[in-house]
Amino acid sequence: MGIVGVLYMGVFPSVGSFIFWNQGVKILGAGKAGITMNLIPVFTAIISVTLGHALEMSQMLGGLMTIAGMLLIAIKRKRVSQISALNSRA
Secondary structure, three states: OOHHHHHHHHHHHHHHHHHHHHHHHHHHOHHHHHHHHHHHHHHHHHHHHHOOOOOOHHHHHHHHHHHHHHHHHHHHHHHHHHHHHHHHHO
8 A cells, every 4th residue: 555545544544534423413413423423434445445445245244234324313303303302392
């Protein structure tokens, strides 16, 4: 792995993740932004594939489970907020 690979796998994710995380917390709030923290391994796998590494079945399964979990949390939060809005009207 050359210097470009080191930058892609080490420096950019480390620095970029903190910058994007802080912007996300600022825009969405800590509660909503916290859900996206689970995407770190997914994006790491995507970057490694772009650098020519093979993607294993366990990585694909883990990524799908992570995304499914995030969707379930988002759906549940939406339902809870809708129920809260209906209860506050009554």
